[in-house]
Structures are given as structure tokens and as C-alpha cells.
Amino acid sequence: MVVRGEVARGTTVPEKAPAARTNRPSRAADILVPVLSILGALVLWEAVSRAGLISTNDLPSMTTTMQELWSMMQTATFWKDFAYTVRGWALGLLIATVLAVPIGIVLGSSELAGRAFRVPIEFLRPIPSAVLIPLLFLTLGTSLKSEVFLAAFGAFWPLLVQTIYGVRDVDPIALDTARCFGVGRLERLRRITLPSALPYIMTGVRISSTVSLILAFTAELFMGTPGLGQAMNYAQAYGLNDQLYALAIAAGFLGLAVHFAMTALERRVLHWHPSQRLEAV
Amino acid sequence: MASRLEGLDPALMLEIKSLGKTYGTGQKETRAIEDVSFSVEDRELVCVVGPSGCGKTTLLKCLAGLLRPTDGEVLLHGRRVTAPPEEMALVFQEYGRSLMPWTSVRNNVLLPLRHKKLSRTERSRLVEEALAAVGLAGFFDYYPWQLSGGMQQRVAIARALAYQPSILLMDEPFASVDAQTRGDLEDLVLRVRDEFGVTIVFVTHDIDESVYLSDRIVVLTHAPTVVKEILPVDLPHPRDQLATKELPDFAHLRAHVYRLIKREQDPVPRLAAAEG
Amino acid sequence: MSRRVYSSIAVGAEILVPLLILALWQLWTVQADSDHFPRLSTILVEFKDMWLFSEFSTHVVPSLVRISLGFGIAVVAGIALGIPIGLSEWTRKLAMPHIEYWRAMPPPALLPISIVLLHDIGDKQKVAFIAFFCLFPVLLNTIDGVRSIDRTLVDTARSYRIPRRERIRRIVLPAALPQIVAGMRTSLALAVIMMVLAEYFSSTSGVGYVLLISKNTFEMGPMWAAILLIGLLGYVLNLAFLLAERRALAWHRGWRASTPL
Numbered sequence: 101m102v103v104r105g106e107v108a109r110g111t112t113v114p115e116k117a118p119a120a121r122t123n124r125p126s127r128a129a130d131i132l133v134p135v136l137s138i139l140g141a142l143v144l145w146e147a148v149s150r151a152g153l154i155s156t157n158d159l160p161s162m163t164t165t166m167q168e169l170w171s172m173m174q175t176a177t178f179w180k181d182f183a184y185t186v187r188g189w190a191l192g193l194l195i196a197t198v199l200a201v202p203i204g205i206v207l208g209s210s211e212l213a214g215r216a217f218r219v220p221i222e223f224l225r226p227i228p229s230a231v232l233i234p235l236l237f238l239t240l241g242t243s244l245k246s247e248v249f250l251a252a253f254g255a256f257w258p259l260l261v262q263t264i265y266g267v268r269d270v271d272p273i274a275l276d277t278a279r280c281f282g283v284g285r286l287e288r289l290r291r292i293t294l295p296s297a298l299p300y301i302m303t304g305v306r307i308s309s310t311v312s313l314i315l316a317f318t319a320e321l322f323m324g325t326p327g328l329g330q331a332m333n334y335a336q337a338y339g340l341n342d343q344l345y346a347l348a349i350a351a352g353f354l355g356l357a358v359h360f361a362m363t364a365l366e367r368r369v370l371h372w373h374p375s376q377r378l379e380a381v
Numbered sequence: 382m383a384s385r386l387e388g389l390d391p392a393l394m395l396e397i398k399s400l401g402k403t404y405g406t407g408q409k410e411t412r413a414i415e416d417v418s419f420s421v422e423d424r425e426l427v428c429v430v431g432p433s434g435c436g437k438t439t440l441l442k443c444l445a446g447l448l449r450p451t452d453g454e455v456l457l458h459g460r461r462v463t464a465p466p467e468e469m470a471l472v473f474q475e476y477g478r479s480l481m482p483w484t485s486v487r488n489n490v491l492l493p494l495r496h497k498k499l500s501r502t503e504r505s506r507l508v509e510e511a512l513a514a515v516g517l518a519g520f521f522d523y524y525p526w527q528l529s530g531g532m533q534q535r536v537a538i539a540r541a542l543a544y545q546p547s548i549l550l551m552d553e554p555f556a557s558v559d560a561q562t563r564g565d566l567e568d569l570v571l572r573v574r575d576e577f578g579v580t581i582v583f584v585t586h587d588i589d590e591s592v593y594l595s596d597r598i599v600v601l602t603h604a605p606t607v608v609k610e611i612l613p614v615d616l617p618h619p620r621d622q623l624a625t626k627e628l629p630d631f632a633h634l635r636a637h638v639y640r641l642i643k644r645e646q647d648p649v650p651r652l653a654a655a656e657g
Numbered sequence: 658m659s660r661r662v663y664s665s666i667a668v669g670a671e672i673l674v675p676l677l678i679l680a681l682w683q684l685w686t687v688q689a690d691s692d693h694f695p696r697l698s699t700i701l702v703e704f705k706d707m708w709l710f711s712e713f714s715t716h717v718v719p720s721l722v723r724i725s726l727g728f729g730i731a732v733v734a735g736i737a738l739g740i741p742i743g744l745s746e747w748t749r750k751l752a753m754p755h756i757e758y759w760r761a762m763p764p765p766a767l768l769p770i771s772i773v774l775l776h777d778i779g780d781k782q783k784v785a786f787i788a789f790f791c792l793f794p795v796l797l798n799t800i801d802g803v804r805s806i807d808r809t810l811v812d813t814a815r816s817y818r819i820p821r822r823e824r825i826r827r828i829v830l831p832a833a834l835p836q837i838v839a840g841m842r843t844s845l846a847l848a849v850i851m852m853v854l855a856e857y858f859s860s861t862s863g864v865g866y867v868l869l870i871s872k873n874t875f876e877m878g879p880m881w882a883a884i885l886l887i888g889l890l891g892y893v894l895n896l897a898f899l900l901a902e903r904r905a906l907a908w909h910r911g912w913r914a915s916t917p918l
Binding site for chain 1: 663666667670671673674675678693747750751752753754755757758759761762763764765766767768769770773774776846849850853854857858868869871872875880883884887888891892895
């Protein structure tokens with residue numbers, strides 16, 4: 101069905117530990133280097149603007165953009181838009197999870213069901229959810245419903261596939277051992293299959309969370325549902341470049357925040373799993 | 382293949398002088414090797430044995446120039462070893478991981494020769510001769526993973542041979558190979574030394590193997606490692622898996638080495654009556 | 658039930674269930690008689706009319722070109738950058754904050770900016786947009802693949818004094834290839850999505866453009882035909898990639914099968 105590289109295993113840790121380097125950077129360097137790197141990039145941006153390499157009409161200078169971002173963050177409108185986007189993301193992810201995990205468990209546990217639905221899933225999966233935008237626009241309109249539907253639809257598939265794979269990848273020896281001891285089917289599911297599938301499911305949640313955010317934003321940008329995306333539309337329509345770039349930076353940070361939150365969640369839920377014990381440097 | 386040593390001073394091939402290696406800093410500091418000294422003469426086969434965890438592999442990596450020693454030095458032909466030297470080739474224990482799985486046996490053996498100044502025909506000849514010498518003449522176009530463990534290790538040895546080194550370092554090369562194949566491979570090593578005139582430093586934990594193969598045995602202590610004893614092995618050549626191992630001298634040497642290592646592993650002294 | 662019977666039922670299900678879904682789709686759309694959900698049969702007719710072949714060169718070709726160029730640039734750049742970053746720990750530490758940030762950025766957020774910055778809504782902007790976001794899966798997988806190369810292989814290369822260029826070409830790249838290819842697969846799927854987003858947002862040609870126009874003119878037939886085509890495109894590209902991957906990484910499967918981990 102799906103080739104090995106397609107479905108992400110438990111986490112992003114490589115199977116073989118990275119080759120040890122002869123110089124291990126100290127703790128201080130671990131924090132200092134990224135910070136310096138970011139500062140360096142910001143300085144470079146400012147330099148490019150000042151030198152006129154890119155006109156400030158096209159790319160506002162770093163200082164202008166940051167100032168704009170700062171003043172935006174003082175307004176209630178910004179945080180309202182921010183909250184709208186977060187809401188769309190959260191609801192989309194929630195609905196996707198509530199649907200994908202149970203269905204995934206069923207399809208993964210039953211070979212017959214899994215095989216029966218293999219082709220439809222393989223076909224529906226690669227469809228970019230973005231194509232639904234015109235349809236949603238015409239049917240559900242520019243409402244929260246559209247945004248959540250889009251986000252949920254997109255987030256559903258990766259999580260479904262990951263769940264199916266996680267359930268299927270359970271060690272058959274563990275299951276057989278349980279069967280020998282007379283452990284019932286449902287009990288086996290709860291005590292062996294689910295914990296074993298959990299790393300896959302968590303990876304799926306992480307991927308789906310990214311997809312949900314992208315689609316929530318897409319809905320706002322393309323359909324005009326309230327949120328950061330819509331704010332961008334506004335900024336672009338009125339030629340407010342400073343705001344446009346500031347919003348983009350904010351969107352990047354939102355993406356980063358979501359990513360870290362999900363990674364932290366994954367770490368907590370899977371703290372017992374061997375893959376979490378290997379911390380890639 | 383003729384020895385590469387024509388014209389060079391046939392003095393000591395390899396000298397290890399007070400080699401020491403420390404890992405880590407501060408609290409986590411480990412003194413893996415304390416003070417190891419010995420030398421290896423041209424065309425000698427020296428085995429290095431010791432209890433598990435005695436830093437045999439660390440020692441070999443220092444000899445190979447893959448690790449920088451903390452103290453002391455390694456001299457090859459009188460020159461200090463700071464990086465992998467040109468005249469040295471290495472055979473690892475994990476043959477599966479040292480061979481490239483994406484290409485043929487032939488290309489695996491060819492790889493180290495690519496950057497040497499040789500013509501294409503010369504390279505081909507070396508590859509074919511090396512593979513024939515290890516008994517893999519018909520397997521040029523196989524993938525390494527299509528071969529058995531013993532055969533893969535032969536490929537690694539062939540690769541080292543084609544490189545035409547004057548000294549070969551082998552790090553427990555037959556530890557992951559089944560016992561029956563091991564005998565064949567041991568004989569292969571002896572043959573290689575005789576035919577190609579290479580000097581060999583052979584690290585192993587297998588005591589029988591060390592006595593069978595070597596001209597001299599270096600016995601190490603556990604960490605922090607020093608040389609416990611260096612034994613000459615006066616068994617007749619050519620060695621034979623059956624005949625040599627039936628000799629009383631073989632049994633004595635074997636027992637002696639065994640005792641030396643056992644004492645390292647069990648620091649509590651046994652009753653005097655149990656000692657031979 | 659016996660194995661044989663079970664097998665036949667399974668195969669039957671595999672064929673029947675998709676057909677059943679299609680049949681249900683047709684029945685439902687006939688019964689619903691909704692403007693927005695035309696009959697499946699209508700859609701299929703529209704699909705044939707449009708894409709075979711009247712609109713093919715006008716819209717499908719530009720879209721394919723953009724995907725190919727964007728994906729191609731992303732792969733080349735991803736590998737070219739990924740290898741040095743993967744090999745040098747310091748470079749990696751310097752680069753990672755930036756990679757993490759841009760990877761987390763929701764792509765639509767950069768659509769307006771890409772237009773403003775590049776002064777363009779044509780191929781240049783589209784390809785740049787696609788290439789930018791398709792870069793990251795390849796880049797990250799290349800870095801990961803390079804970092805995971807077996808220590809023994811590295812030591813072997815060092816002990817034989819293999820020069821840097823040779824090492825990268827003959828050891829690093831092939832060793833990291835399985836991982837790189839996995840990243841390429843993700844990137845390809847991403848390329849289709851980015852193409853749709855970019856074209857739908859603003860364009861004068863392309864499949865995404867058709868989607869936009871048909872929405873504006875309320876032409877449901879073309880809209881659904883476009884949806885179907887995009888789905889098909891993603892599926893076919895993925896399949897083609899799988900086949901190519903199978904050939905290129907045949908050694909990898911053989912190796913994994915024979916090596917107990």
C-alpha cells in the first residue's frame with residue numbers, strides 16, 4: 101500500500117544515532133549560536149533595506165516591520181484576529197482527531213475493512229483540501245463553519261493514515277502472547293494495540309496540527325473568514341505593506357508556537373517511549 | 382604482489398610509545414588507556430588480546446590515526462601518525478556496516494583505489510587479484526548483502542589488500558562470523574601475510590585465535606589499560622587448524638594467556654591450588 | 658472461514674467498495690438535484706470535454722510546468738544545501754533556527770508577499786512560491802540522512818583517506834538517498850498543493866485558475882472537473898514517483914531485507 105518512507109515512524113529521531121563529533125559544543129553555545137544566527141539575519145535584513153538592494157516599497161526595512169508588528173500587538177483587533185485563527189485551527193484539529201482516530205483504529209484492526217477502503221483512501225488522500233475552497237464558498241459561505249470544515253477535512257487524512265499504520269504495526273508476538281493468556285479482544289486493543297500505536301498517532305497529530313493551521317489560514321485568506329488571513333487580505337487590498345510583512349512574521353510565530361506546543365505534547369505523552377530517550381543533539 | 386618495502390629501512394614497522402587516551406572532561410573523565418607500549422616488526426603478525434572493555438578498539442583507532450592519543454605517540458616507519466596514513470588499511474568487525482550496500486562487490490573494493498594515481502586497467506587488475514586472493518573470484522557483480530557474513534568480511538579484506546598497504550589493522554574481524562567460517566578466514570589472514578608480505582596487527586578477544594595466528598601476543602589489562610605481557614609464539618609455520626592446535630605448546634600458550642586474562646577479569650585472587 | 662474464502666471476500670471488497678461509493682455518489686447527486694453538486698455523470702462528461710483536450714494545453718500544461726520547475730529547484734537546492742549543513746555541526750546549529758521558522762510558516766501567509774516582492778503574478782512568482790515551500794522537506798530529510806550515516810562507514814572512508822569530493826559523491830549521497838527520496842515524495846505532494854494555492858490566489862492560467870474562474874461564474878461543471886483533475890494529478894504524480902523510487906532504491910530494500918536490525 102504505502103511505501104516505507106511515506107508514513108513517519110514514531111518521531112523524527114533517525115534510526116541510527118548521529119555520528120558523534122569530536123567537539124561537543126558546550127551548553128552556552130547551544131543557546132548562543134541560534135540567538136546570534138537570528139540576530140545576524142535580522143541585521144542582514146536591515147542592511148539590505150538600507151543599502152537599497154531591495155526597495156523599501158517592496159520590502160519594508162526590518163526596523164519598520166518590527167515597529168509595525170509591535171504597534172499591531174498593542175491593538176485589540178490584532179489579538180481578536182489571532183484568536184480567530186487559533187480557534188479555527190483548534191476546532192479543525194479536534195474534529196479531525198475525534199473522527200480519524202476511532203475510524204483509523206477500526207480500519208487498522210480489521211484486515212477486511214482496511215482492504216476494502218484502501219483504494220478510496222489512497223485516492224482521497226492526495227487531494228489538496230484547497231480545492232474545496234470554491235465549493236465551500238458557494239455552499240457554506242464565509243463563516244466559521246467553512247473554515248473548520250476545511251481545516252478538519254485536511255487534517256483528517258494524515259491522522260487517519262498514521263493511526264491505521266500504528267494499529268497495524270503492533271508486534272504480533274505481543275498480541276499472540278496476550279491471546280495465549282486469554283486476554284479478550286477489546287482488552288488487547290486497550291492494553292497492547294493502543295499504547296503501541298500511540299507514537300504513530302502522536303506523529304499524526306503533529307502533522308495534522310500543521311495542516312489544520314495552514315488550512316485555517318487559507319480559509320481566511322481566500323474566503324475572508326475572520327482571522328489573521330483576512331487581516332492580510334485587508335492589508336494587501338489597501339497597499340499597507342508594513343502591515344502585510346508584520347502579519348506574515350506574526351503568522352510565522354504562530355506556526356512556530358503550534359509546532360512547539362505539539363512537540364511538547366508528544367514528548368509528554370510518549371515520555372516512556374524509547375525514541376524519546378534518544379535526544380538528537 | 383611484491384612487498385612495498387623494497388628500498389625502505391626494514392627496521393621497526395610500527396612503534397607505540399606510552400600511548401594514553403582519556404575520554405571526557407571533568408567529572409566524567411575516563412582513562413581508557415593508561416600507558417601502552419610495544420612495537421611491531423616488518424611482516425610480523427601481532428595479536429592484541431585483553432579482557433572485554435579494555436579499550437582494544439580505542440587502541441586500534443589510535444594506531445589507525447582515527448583518534449588522537451592524549452599521551453604518547455604512534456610511529457609508522459619512524460613517522461608520527463596523526464591522521465590515517467597512506468600505507469595503512471583497516472578491517473572492521475562490522476563488515477555489514479563498512480561495505481556500501483548500494484553498489485557491487487567490485488565497486489566496493491575499487492573505492493579506495495579511485496583517488497590513487499593508477500590507470501584504469503591497473504585498478505581493475507588490483508581489484509580482480511584481491512578478490513581472487515580471498516576466494517571471491519565469481520562474485521564481482523553481487524551486492525554485498527547478497528553474500529554471507531564470512532564472504533562479506535572477505536570483501537572487506539580484499540578491499541584492504543587491493544589498497545596495497547604495508548600494514549593491516551584488523552579489529553576483531555571475525556567476531557561476528559560463525560565458528561566454522563572463522564577457521565577459514567584465519568587461514569586466509571595467514572596466507573595473505575605470506576603472499577603479500579603485509580604486517581598485521583590483529584585485535585581479538587578469542588584466545589585460541591590469537592595463539593593460532595600470531596608471531597607475538599600483546600596481552601592488555603582492563604581499563605586503565607597497560608600492557609600486561611608480551612609473549613612470543615614459537616609455533617611452527619605453516620599453521621594448520623588441526624595440527625597446530627594439537628601441539629602441547631599450543632595448549633600451554635593458550636592456557637597462559639587465558640590465565641592472564643582471567644586474572645584481569647576476576648580481581649579477587651583464587652586459591653593457590655587452582656593455579657597451574 | 659477458510660483462508661481461501663476470506664481472501665476472495667477481501668479482494669471482492671477491494672473492488673466493490675470503491676465502485677459502491679461511486680454508485681452512491683451518482684445516486685445521491687441525482688436525487689439531491691442540487692446546483693452545487695451536479696451528477697457524477699455530468700462531471701465526468703465535463704471532465705472529458707475540458708481536459709481531453711480543449712483546455713489541456715491552456716491550463717494543464719502551465720500547471721505541470723510550474724510544478725515541475727518548482728519541485729526541481731527545491732530538490733536541487735535542498736540536496737545542495739542539506740549536505741554541507743548535515744556534515745558540519747556548527748553550520749547546522751546556525752541554520753536550524755531559520756529552517757525551523759520558515760518551515761513552520763503557513764504558506765498562504767507568504768502569497769501576498771510573493772506578489773509584492775517579485776512584482777509578478779506569472780510563472781516566476783508561482784515557481785518561486787512552490788520552490789520555496791517544497792525546499793524544506795527535502796532539506797530537512799537530507800540533513801537527517803547525512804547525519805545518520807553509519808559511523809563505521811565514515812571511519813572506513815577516513816581510514817582509506819578518501820578525498821572529500823569522492824566521499825560526498827560516492828558515500829554521503831548514496832547513503833542518505835533513501836531519506837532524501839522520502840523527503841522528495843513529501844515535496845512532490847506539497848508542490849501540487851502550493852500550485853493550487855498560488856494559482857487560485859491570483860493567476861491568469863492554470864488548473865487553479867480554472868477553479869477560481871468557475872467559482873466566480875458559478876459554473877459547477879468545470880469546477881468539479883478541475884477538482885477531479887487536481888485529485889488525479891496528485892495521485893498520478895505520487896504513483897509515478899513511487900515507481901521511480903522503486904527502481905532507484907532497489908538496493909535499499911534488498912539490503913534491509915537481508916540485514917536484521
